[in-house]
Amino acid sequence: MPGQLPDSLALLEALPIAIFSLDANNNVVSLNGAAEALLGISRAQLVGKPLSDHIAADSPLFQLVEATRAGSIAVGESDMALSGPRLSIEHAAIDVAMVNAQTGQVAVMLQDRDLEWRLAQQAVSRDAVRSAKAIAAMLAHEVKNPLSGIRGAAQLLESKVSPSDRQLTQLICEETDRIVGLVNGLEVFTDSRPTPMAAVNIHEVLGHVRRLTEAGIGRDAQFREEYDPSLPPVHGNRDQLIQVFLNLVKNAVEALPLHGGIIQIGTRYRPGLKVSEPGAGARRRLGLVVTIQDNGAGVPDALKAQLFEPFVSGKAGGKGLGLALVAKVVNDHGGLIECDSQPGRTVFSVILPIADPRSEGS
Numbered sequence: 001m002p003g004q005l006p007d008s009l010a011l012l013e014a015l016p017i018a019i020f021s022l023d024a025n026n027n028v029v030s031l032n033g034a035a036e037a038l039l040g041i042s043r044a045q046l047v048g049k050p051l052s053d054h055i056a057a058d059s060p061l062f063q064l065v066e067a068t069r070a071g072s073i074a075v076g077e078s079d080m081a082l083s084g085p086r087l088s089i090e091h092a093a094i095d096v097a098m099v100n101a102q103t104g105q106v107a108v109m110l111q112d113r114d115l116e117w118r119l120a121q122q123a124v125s126r127d128a129v130r131s132a133k134a135i136a137a138m139l140a141h142e143v144k145n146p147l148s149g150i151r152g153a154a155q156l157l158e159s160k161v162s163p164s165d166r167q168l169t170q171l172i173c174e175e176t177d178r179i180v181g182l183v184n185g186l187e188v189f190t191d192s193r194p195t196p197m198a199a200v201n202i203h204e205v206l207g208h209v210r211r212l213t214e215a216g217i218g219r220d221a222q223f224r225e226e227y228d229p230s231l232p233p234v235h236g237n238r239d240q241l242i243q244v245f246l247n248l249v250k251n252a253v254e255a256l257p258l259h260g261g262i263i264q265i266g267t268r269y270r271p272g273l274k275v276s277e278p279g280a281g282a283r284r285r286l287g288l289v290v291t292i293q294d295n296g297a298g299v300p301d302a303l304k305a306q307l308f309e310p311f312v313s314g315k316a317g318g319k320g321l322g323l324a325l326v327a328k329v330v331n332d333h334g335g336l337i338e339c340d341s342q343p344g345r346t347v348f349s350v351i352l353p354i355a356d357p358r359s360e361g362s
Helices: 007-014 033-039 060-071 114-158 163-190 202-214 238-255 322-332
Strands: 018-022 028-031 075-084 087-100 105-112 198-200 222-226 234-236 262-269 274-276 283-294 336-342 345-353
Touching: 018 033, 028 033, 033 105, 060 075, 060 087, 060 105, 087 114, 114 163, 198 202, 198 238, 202 222, 202 238, 202 262, 202 283, 234 238, 234 345, 238 262, 238 283, 238 322, 238 345, 322 336
Parallel strands: 222 262
Antiparallel strands: 018 028, 018 105, 075 087, 087 105, 198 234, 262 283, 274 283, 283 345, 336 345
């Protein structure tokens, strides 16, 4: 048929993976539709133009291209950050292969793995929550009961020892109470009962959280809101969502500088992702993103990989249970949570499922 692509070209055009070829000067020779969408610019504006117009010239991608030309072999990188005027990918998989050694033409295959990486991080958080459940169950059985006996014995001794020695018995009571409090904080991870869900107005939740914070520790902070008022309700539990965002906003307040502290709360729509609902076979649309941003010092690099694990904290005297609990609640909602932090800008993003009006009557 006239205008029909040859089978090989039609196959490349149908692939959801971005593929393009470069000449010896790294000008774009050809590309498929997925590459056009990824780079965010039309094919007519790409062909014949330097790739460095669209991907930063100092990107390691160009080192892979040169290594391929130098050795006439295929090379690849499984995790690379890419940036450009219309492109921002934190985790890209790239393969470069030789097309024509005489002319220096190479083919580049590029996959955006940001979502895959986020889902993997979420799986790590779920594993950490499961570990916390096992620890809490063990502590409740093996530690709380003996502690009750220790505290009771200390109270009996208190009436029989001299006043100077009562400080020791009181110290025993205080320390046992502290340990019991820590165990009680962990027991929330052992609650496996189904969470009652309904359609929730996320902006009402965030407004409530802001009012609570401004009336307490956040009264000196400057709050900014960037909401999309057209967003539908989320599928969630109002009280638990308040707990999640109150914890995140409280952490943001505590990270602020002494002067000029700003907390920005935003919502936006994010299409194209469905996940299985916990405990069911249903798949829900993850389309609503809530961001909590602060201009504090940022999360220390040493903590970033374990940020949502229990007992991990950068605060003096912190127990490291707050963000682990946040991760558990978000996971119970079938959502995702991630953190992007650098000095002066830390953003926690919570991606939540949208309520289905056909099943929730809203």
